[in-house]
Amino acid sequence: MASQEMAPVEPMRLAIVGCGAITEAGHAPGVIASRYGRLTTLVDIDIERARALGKKFGISDVRDNTRGLAESVDGAIGAVPHHVHEAVATDILGQGLHLLMEKPLGCSVAECERIVSASRRSGTTLATAMLRRFVAANRMVRRIIEDQMLGTVESFSFDEGQLFSWPIKTPFLLQPNYPGRGVLIGNGSHIFDLVRWLFGDVADIAVSADSDNGGESDATIDLKMTSGARGAIRLSRIRALDSGIRIRFSRGEVHVPPFGDDVKLMGLDGRPIAVAKPEAEFDVSTNSAQMRDLMALQVDNFVVAARLGRRPEVDGADATDTIRLVERAAAKVRVTRMPWSTRGVHLPAA
Amino acid sequence: MTRFRDLKVFVTGGTGFIGSRLVEVLRNQLNADVTVLAHRTSPGALRLAADGVKLDFTPIGDADGLKRALAGVDAVFHLAYGKFGSDADMKKTTIDGTTAIVDAALAANVTSFVNVSTAAVYFGAPSGVIDETAPRRKWGWTYSDDKLAAEDVVRKAHGQRGLRASIFQVAGVYGPWGETFVINPLTIMRRGFAVLPNHGLGVANMTYVDDVVQALILGLKDEAVGETFIIKGPGRITRLEAYRQLEAMLGYPAVETASTKDIKSRLGGGNWSAMARIVPAAVAALQESKAVKDAVRASPIAGLARPLYRSLRRRGRSGIVKGSGKAFDRATPLPRILPPPIMVDYLSAEVEFTSAKAERVLGYTPQIDLETGMGFTREWAEWANLLGPRRT
Numbered sequence: 001m002a003s004q005e006m007a008p009v010e011p012m013r014l015a016i017v018g019c020g021a022i023t024e025a026g027h028a029p030g031v032i033a034s035r036y037g038r039l040t041t042l043v044d045i046d047i048e049r050a051r052a053l054g055k056k057f058g059i060s061d062v063r064d065n066t067r068g069l070a071e072s073v074d075g076a077i078g079a080v081p082h083h084v085h086e087a088v089a090t091d092i093l094g095q096g097l098h099l100l101m102e103k104p105l106g107c108s109v110a111e112c113e114r115i116v117s118a119s120r121r122s123g124t125t126l127a128t129a130m131l132r133r134f135v136a137a138n139r140m141v142r143r144i145i146e147d148q149m150l151g152t153v154e155s156f157s158f159d160e161g162q163l164f165s166w167p168i169k170t171p172f173l174l175q176p177n178y179p180g181r182g183v184l185i186g187n188g189s190h191i192f193d194l195v196r197w198l199f200g201d202v203a204d205i206a207v208s209a210d211s212d213n214g215g216e217s218d219a220t221i222d223l224k225m226t227s228g229a230r231g232a233i234r235l236s237r238i239r240a241l242d243s244g245i246r247i248r249f250s251r252g253e254v255h256v257p258p259f260g261d262d263v264k265l266m267g268l269d270g271r272p273i274a275v276a277k278p279e280a281e282f283d284v285s286t287n288s289a290q291m292r293d294l295m296a297l298q299v300d301n302f303v304v305a306a307r308l309g310r311r312p313e314v315d316g317a318d319a320t321d322t323i324r325l326v327e328r329a330a331a332k333v334r335v336t337r338m339p340w341s342t343r344g345v346h347l348p349a350a
Numbered sequence: 351m352t353r354f355r356d357l358k359v360f361v362t363g364g365t366g367f368i369g370s371r372l373v374e375v376l377r378n379q380l381n382a383d384v385t386v387l388a389h390r391t392s393p394g395a396l397r398l399a400a401d402g403v404k405l406d407f408t409p410i411g412d413a414d415g416l417k418r419a420l421a422g423v424d425a426v427f428h429l430a431y432g433k434f435g436s437d438a439d440m441k442k443t444t445i446d447g448t449t450a451i452v453d454a455a456l457a458a459n460v461t462s463f464v465n466v467s468t469a470a471v472y473f474g475a476p477s478g479v480i481d482e483t484a485p486r487r488k489w490g491w492t493y494s495d496d497k498l499a500a501e502d503v504v505r506k507a508h509g510q511r512g513l514r515a516s517i518f519q520v521a522g523v524y525g526p527w528g529e530t531f532v533i534n535p536l537t538i539m540r541r542g543f544a545v546l547p548n549h550g551l552g553v554a555n556m557t558y559v560d561d562v563v564q565a566l567i568l569g570l571k572d573e574a575v576g577e578t579f580i581i582k583g584p585g586r587i588t589r590l591e592a593y594r595q596l597e598a599m600l601g602y603p604a605v606e607t608a609s610t611k612d613i614k615s616r617l618g619g620g621n622w623s624a625m626a627r628i629v630p631a632a633v634a635a636l637q638e639s640k641a642v643k644d645a646v647r648a649s650p651i652a653g654l655a656r657p658l659y660r661s662l663r664r665r666g667r668s669g670i671v672k673g674s675g676k677a678f679d680r681a682t683p684l685p686r687i688l689p690p691p692i693m694v695d696y697l698s699a700e701v702e703f704t705s706a707k708a709e710r711v712l713g714y715t716p717q718i719d720l721e722t723g724m725g726f727t728r729e730w731a732e733w734a735n736l737l738g739p740r741r742t
């Protein structure tokens with residue numbers, strides 16, 4: 001992180017609202033490891049789950065609701081299922097608490113705008129958890145693009161695919177009519193955020209996916225950027241892709257593994273030019289790929305922004321623009337059926 | 351046979367390999383009204399959700415909940431089995447789960463209960479052609495043993511309580527999304543050489559998943575009630591022939607054979623020194639599995655798991671190569687990956703199953719030969735990124 005973001009500030013008492021898998025694996029360890037966050041309260045409608053995490057992380061203040069939260073904390077992290085983001089976010093912001101909300105900020109632009117309005121009304125800081133922005137390799141890539149170290153960007157591709165194994169505590173991703181369940185908004189909100197952050201505005205978008213009901217599990221997206229660059233994105237929860245980013249510049253290529261630290265710079269002939277170690281430049285330790293440390297960076301960025309009245313890494317308006325892009329993508333979905341699914345089965349005298 | 355458009359179908363195990371293909375065909379080809387029992391957010395469940403399939407989240411051990419879920423259902427396809435956790439956990443899901451679903455099916459007075467089992471229950475039969483009259487036995491493979499016990503639950507419910515049940519013992523099922531005969535071997539072969547016992551002469555009884563689905567749907571016929579059917583694909587396919595098809599997909603040599611005795615000798619008969627070789631072999635097999643890597647990466651214990659994984663991976667590399675003897679070329683750096691000890695005899699067996707009874711009674715007609723089925727599988731495997739770059 002840039003050093004000015006780490007200006008000393010008063011630590012902030014934080015509650016985590018939602019005690020699912022991401023809180024156990026990331027948010028709680030992240031706050032505890034952060035410089036300026038103090039984890040004091042855990043909230044979950046499943047009080048036993050909150051108690052279990054409270055015991056694990058040494059937190060005695062566990063609750064099954066957010067009533068009166070402002071009496072004991074100054075800010076909160078929202079980590080609840082997507083479809084209740086708006087309700088939880090507006091409640092927390094309405095109590096005058098600063099909020100770091102898990103991505104996606106909301107399930108629609110309209111939801112996001114209501115959340116942003118709630119933040120404005122209460123005069124609190126609203127940040128959105130876009131963890132990839134804190135990955136050192138991604139920050140280095142941004143510098144390479146901004147400084148035109150390899151010329152201008154001609155094309156890029158993102159592959160993000162793995163067999164879904166996240167130990168989520170509720171099956172909301174499988175529930176029909178639940179907004180925010182598909183891969184376009186799930187993984188896509190990360191990738192679309194990075195696309196906007198790295199390459200600017202999208203001029204045109206085409207999407208093919210296995211569903212247009214909002215629950216797509218596999219999607220391929222073709223982008224034309226206003227810069228003229230072309231982009232290709234593959235998102236999947238049902239196949240393991242060789243995840244990472246590849247960028248072709250006018251004078252070379254860059255390959256970035258999904259959470260790796262090494263950024264490979266190559267000439268147009270594919271020969272390696274250099275392997276960059278972002279941690280040296282950005283003072284992020286070699287285990288920057290670990291979720292806890294990334295979460296800690298994110299928490300510190302949030303607390304510093306709230307304390308000093310600065311813009312956090314991803315504010316509400318920024319996160320809303322990403323959801324706007326997700327909505328554009330969802331509106332363009334063309335359903336593609338695979339031959340192994342549509343091939344008929346012979347049924348004798350059936 | 352019932353008109354499918356009017357048929358209310360409940361499928362357990364519908365998020366798995368065979369079950370998800372069955373669901374596709376029931377819904378998209380036959381327009382049946384299908385509900386699938388789902389218990390976790392797996393890739394298979396996500397695929398079904400994307401396709402708009404109705405999912406029911408009743409735990410398979412919740413007898414009352416299942417009775418509610420099956421109310422008004424005409425037919426049940428029961429494919430679920432325990433795949434995760436301890437042997438006791440798996441037993442609970444497979445056997446107790448079958449009891450619960452059978453009770454619910456009886457309460458709902460279903461017209462068909464199609465129970466999917468495995469032809470592995472005939473393990474130990476002498477070489478030659480085997481039909482449903484061969485003795486079934488438990489032999490130590492949890493999956494097969496529990497499926498056998500589940501068969502008995504279904505048989506008893508038919509015999510004593512009138513459940514209109516049939517049992518389908520499927521063999522060597524492969525195709526898109528298939529783990530045992532597609533994903534797992536390809537994963538091993540991308541990492542090194544799969545070593546087949548009995549010089550690859552074991553009979554694979556390969557059956558393309560669509561032929562299994564054909565048979566299961568025929569299981570709705572009245573003639574199926576009270577009967578057990580072995581289901582296999584066309585021809586007599588050896589293990590080596592099946593693996594050669596996968597090798598051809600990859601485009602480089604990835605299969606070796608050895609005598610069963612050789613392999614058993616290398617595995618060491620279950621003592622601790624053998625375990626020391628088996629563990630690295632298993633880890634080596636998993637190295638290419640992105641699912642494993644992703645699971646480790648996403649795991650709440652990633653901080654602890656990663657060094658352990660790396661350590662095991664190193665052991666996997668060195669263990670295999672150092673452990674190689676004359677039969678397994680020491681000079682080649684790629685690992686030779688042996689089958690798990692319990693599967694050596696199973697993979698060696700020259701037992702060919704016959705589907706003659708299903709053909710005679712139900713009109714089952716296997717359609718997809720190995721080459722065709724592997725062609726279909728290949729187009730999926732390419733999409734699934736399973737053929738990957740050549741090993742280095």
